[in-house]
Amino acid sequence: MQKESSSIDELSAATLGQSERVVLSVQDLSVRFYLQSGVVSAVNHLSFDVEKGTNFGIVGESGSGKTVTALTIMGLVAIPPARVDSGRIMFNSEDLLRKSPNDMRNIRGKRIAMIYQDPMTSLNPVLRVGFQIAESIMVHDKIPRKQAYATAIKLMEAVGIPEPEKRAQAFPHQFSGGMRQRIMIAMALSTDPEILIADEPTTALDVITQAQILSLLKALQKQRNMTVILITHDLGIVAEFCDQVLVMYAGAGMERGTTREIFANPKHPYTKGLLESITRVDKDIKRLNSIPGEIPNLMRPPNGCRFHPRCQYVFQKCLNEEPREFPLPGGGFSKCWLLESDTR
Amino acid sequence: MGLGKYLLKRSIIALLLIFFVATLNFVIVHLTPGGPATIFLLNPHISAAGRKIVLEQFGLDKPLYVQYEIYIAGMFTGNWGTSYFYNEPAFQVVAQRIPATLLLMVPSLILTILVGGLFGIIGARKPFSFVDRFLSSFAFFFYAMPAFWLGFVLLTFFVLFLHVLPAGGMTSISGGGSVTDIFSHLFLPVVSLTLVNLANFSLLMRSSLMEVMDQNYITTAKGKGLSERLIFFRHAMRNALLPTVTMTGLFVGFLLTGAILTESVFSWPGLGLLTFDSIESRDYPIILSLFFIFSIMIIVANLITDVVYGLLDPRISYD
Amino acid sequence: MLFTAFWILGYHMTEQEQLEVGRVPSKDSAEALVQERNYLQEAFRFFRDFSRNRGALFGLVFLLVLTISAIFANYIFPGNPNTSFLVPRPLPPTLQYPFGTDDVGRNLLELVVYGARTSLTIAFVAGSILALLGTVVGLVAGYYGGLIDGGLMRTADIFLTLPTLPLILLMAALLGPSLLNIMLIIGITNWPFMARLVRSNVLSMTQREFIQIEKVMGASTRRIVFRHLFPNQFSLILVYTSLSLPLVILTEAAIEFLGLAPISISWGFLLNVSTHYWIAGAWWMSFFPGVAIFMTSLAFYLVSEGLKEVLTPTLKRKRDSLVVQLAERK
Numbered sequence: 001m002q003k004e005s006s007s008i009d010e011l012s013a014a015t016l017g018q019s020e021r022v023v024l025s026v027q028d029l030s031v032r033f034y035l036q037s038g039v040v041s042a043v044n045h046l047s048f049d050v051e052k053g054t055n056f057g058i059v060g061e062s063g064s065g066k067t068v069t070a071l072t073i074m075g076l077v078a079i080p081p082a083r084v085d086s087g088r089i090m091f092n093s094e095d096l097l098r099k100s101p102n103d104m105r106n107i108r109g110k111r112i113a114m115i116y117q118d119p120m121t122s123l124n125p126v127l128r129v130g131f132q133i134a135e136s137i138m139v140h141d142k143i144p145r146k147q148a149y150a151t152a153i154k155l156m157e158a159v160g161i162p163e164p165e166k167r168a169q170a171f172p173h174q175f176s177g178g179m180r181q182r183i184m185i186a187m188a189l190s191t192d193p194e195i196l197i198a199d200e201p202t203t204a205l206d207v208i209t210q211a212q213i214l215s216l217l218k219a220l221q222k223q224r225n226m227t228v229i230l231i232t233h234d235l236g237i238v239a240e241f242c243d244q245v246l247v248m249y250a251g252a253g254m255e256r257g258t259t260r261e262i263f264a265n266p267k268h269p270y271t272k273g274l275l276e277s278i279t280r281v282d283k284d285i286k287r288l289n290s291i292p293g294e295i296p297n298l299m300r301p302p303n304g305c306r307f308h309p310r311c312q313y314v315f316q317k318c319l320n321e322e323p324r325e326f327p328l329p330g331g332g333f334s335k336c337w338l339l340e341s342d343t344r
Numbered sequence: 345m346g347l348g349k350y351l352l353k354r355s356i357i358a359l360l361l362i363f364f365v366a367t368l369n370f371v372i373v374h375l376t377p378g379g380p381a382t383i384f385l386l387n388p389h390i391s392a393a394g395r396k397i398v399l400e401q402f403g404l405d406k407p408l409y410v411q412y413e414i415y416i417a418g419m420f421t422g423n424w425g426t427s428y429f430y431n432e433p434a435f436q437v438v439a440q441r442i443p444a445t446l447l448l449m450v451p452s453l454i455l456t457i458l459v460g461g462l463f464g465i466i467g468a469r470k471p472f473s474f475v476d477r478f479l480s481s482f483a484f485f486f487y488a489m490p491a492f493w494l495g496f497v498l499l500t501f502f503v504l505f506l507h508v509l510p511a512g513g514m515t516s517i518s519g520g521g522s523v524t525d526i527f528s529h530l531f532l533p534v535v536s537l538t539l540v541n542l543a544n545f546s547l548l549m550r551s552s553l554m555e556v557m558d559q560n561y562i563t564t565a566k567g568k569g570l571s572e573r574l575i576f577f578r579h580a581m582r583n584a585l586l587p588t589v590t591m592t593g594l595f596v597g598f599l600l601t602g603a604i605l606t607e608s609v610f611s612w613p614g615l616g617l618l619t620f621d622s623i624e625s626r627d628y629p630i631i632l633s634l635f636f637i638f639s640i641m642i643i644v645a646n647l648i649t650d651v652v653y654g655l656l657d658p659r660i661s662y663d
Numbered sequence: 664m665l666f667t668a669f670w671i672l673g674y675h676m677t678e679q680e681q682l683e684v685g686r687v688p689s690k691d692s693a694e695a696l697v698q699e700r701n702y703l704q705e706a707f708r709f710f711r712d713f714s715r716n717r718g719a720l721f722g723l724v725f726l727l728v729l730t731i732s733a734i735f736a737n738y739i740f741p742g743n744p745n746t747s748f749l750v751p752r753p754l755p756p757t758l759q760y761p762f763g764t765d766d767v768g769r770n771l772l773e774l775v776v777y778g779a780r781t782s783l784t785i786a787f788v789a790g791s792i793l794a795l796l797g798t799v800v801g802l803v804a805g806y807y808g809g810l811i812d813g814g815l816m817r818t819a820d821i822f823l824t825l826p827t828l829p830l831i832l833l834m835a836a837l838l839g840p841s842l843l844n845i846m847l848i849i850g851i852t853n854w855p856f857m858a859r860l861v862r863s864n865v866l867s868m869t870q871r872e873f874i875q876i877e878k879v880m881g882a883s884t885r886r887i888v889f890r891h892l893f894p895n896q897f898s899l900i901l902v903y904t905s906l907s908l909p910l911v912i913l914t915e916a917a918i919e920f921l922g923l924a925p926i927s928i929s930w931g932f933l934l935n936v937s938t939h940y941w942i943a944g945a946w947w948m949s950f951f952p953g954v955a956i957f958m959t960s961l962a963f964y965l966v967s968e969g970l971k972e973v974l975t976p977t978l979k980r981k982r983d984s985l986v987v988q989l990a991e992r993k
Binding site for chain 1: 559560561563564565566567568569570571574578579582583586657658659662
Binding site for chain 2: 957
């Protein structure tokens, strides 16, 4: 199984264009939680590549394993009870999973940064905002306080906070949700990271603020030539902002491709199902179909393909064997037996 | 809310509480069958004239609201009645004992917060480690222990068996009130009072720290790649400081209660012993005065902690 | 015992939990079947989980032994404890009198065992008063909200800020010494903390959708309260009550010790009497009753910790899925 995955990785890397450098490569990642009541298989042989400078979206329902994946990349997963049972996470030709905690700390927050879902509780209420932004560069780059503060003010300006000199002395509770998210972005970008992981950054915000934050992210990304991994359950956001998409379900990557392909020509039944359940501007939809059934219990996942209980195209092979990742012409893959006939 | 407004609100509430306590005092006293003069009035040999004198002396012949006015005025001017037992103004009797109790309570409070806090921090630093479990077991052990019994155990051990420390009271005749003398008498009561509260405090400290460590902003801090020590001491502890302040106020109350019991065991001449004695001798004016002063002490302590809390929490002092 | 009934009920999975696991109870008959099987199974599972905590098990055993000895005290020690004196002065522990004797020569062991009756009775009754008062107030305040809630909570606050021991002192000194009074006093001074907890629970539950759905469907208040809110609280009420029992025991002992309720055969009062004889060297008079108080309070505490572990989910915290919560532990 492992050999085939790596050859597929090489294949997809090749077809995605060798001129693009792959900045992050997740290869055959499996993360399980060993609990008293059982073992939760949160991430299951997941593989994907992220190209430098792109906006890479990870879509999935809650429980699909997208957040755990992000936390594993950052090294924030609690090792008991969790365990990384297989795989590598290659960041610029180094395996993050093999790094010592100290080395990982040097990367975390400095070269790979993360912003989180709930801006209301993600900032420390007793520390001033300017300090929280400046802290990263003070610690990582050893920049003296005054200078760090000046940088923080500039960052606040860049993310669109008015009167930054004054506001830097304020505390988080004095800001609105959207503003706090901007502060988090400023905090994350302070060290000029190569990768920014955004875990559902707009889920807790209203629609208008959502749009503002996302366009801010896009602008900053362009400015800094940064890679963004955007985790979301909202297909609309993906359509609008992401270049490439990975669709996750029950801890595995079901389909991967460019946004255009995924939306125009989804190959995986799950992706198809997702797309059929939302309204679209470009099509006249009379009826929304939801995917029947519910997400599986990760302690006792279904045999074979994890999606098979809900799949309308299911056949015998799906029940017994977990599908391979079949490469698609555009450069992505689909983890579905339906494609076996195509490749033959 | 603004710091000024918050402080004002807290002070007013404190004042109202004191007033309420005084009123409660009054109400309860007059609700008991017979009222404060019961002892005298129940005397079968009392004559009609004598009865009249008693009533007059206690002001019971006046209408209730007038009595109330007199009472409240008295409370605030220091006229708390006269002790049956000592035949002195209650206020004086009580006031005399305050320093001794403070001598017991203040060191205990300091030790409880410092040592208890330390244990709590150590436990929270490495949760469920051997050290943590050891300290927690120690804390649970003393949490369930009756404070006064601990006093007896210590007394038995150190005095009866080892003959190391004095048996009680604040000074001994031979010692004559020197610092070392008082200290040797102070040692066991303070230890007895402190141990139980220290345990309790360390548990609370630990759990509030652990709760803070669970918060989202700690994850953010971890995501910034900060060292574990930095996260714990800068991000977590400053947040845990707030509930600690509140807890201190709470513990003043616990220590007061504990002091009452501990003083009774060690015959330490403070408010607690007075409580014990005055209950035995049914000295109502003293009992009521003690109730009042205990309430005031606790209310004031809570007010002070509220003020400090307001100063420390930016959510209150800013906006 | 009341408590046995309580925990069986408390462990029954409510509709909400069934929904979350993905099994929606379809018809009443099916539900009835499920419920019957649940009780026995749940009971066994409960015991097994509980016993995993050795401290809790020890506490439970101790309490059972204590209760049984208290109930059957007159068989273990025939005769009136008050009349069995040998020599009217305290004697140190010997084989015949394992705890020694008290100032009038009564067997201290006997007194301690009889004293258990007082303490256990007070513990259960005061605990029940506490639970009842706190639960009712909490449910009402949490469910109705608004002015009722505000009013009740202000009252609770007043009770919380009032210093407890002085209040107890005052009430006990003036109401007079009696068993009933102590139980009432302890119950009344401690209910606010329970009410707050129940109320915050009810509040968090009313926000949840299934309650809203029931309301929209027009279910009567009684139905909502009894079939949905209450059962969920059982476990919590049980845990909180048992957590407050050590305090009840200690408070009761303190009241008796101070002489506010001289019930002649009670642990606290035995300690009170012992103060006068300690100087003479009769250390056993204070030691053994104190040990009894201590062990009982400790036992209640251990049991409550055990209950807490079994009945309340430990990962009841913030955000989304279980997996994510686990992931962020580090």
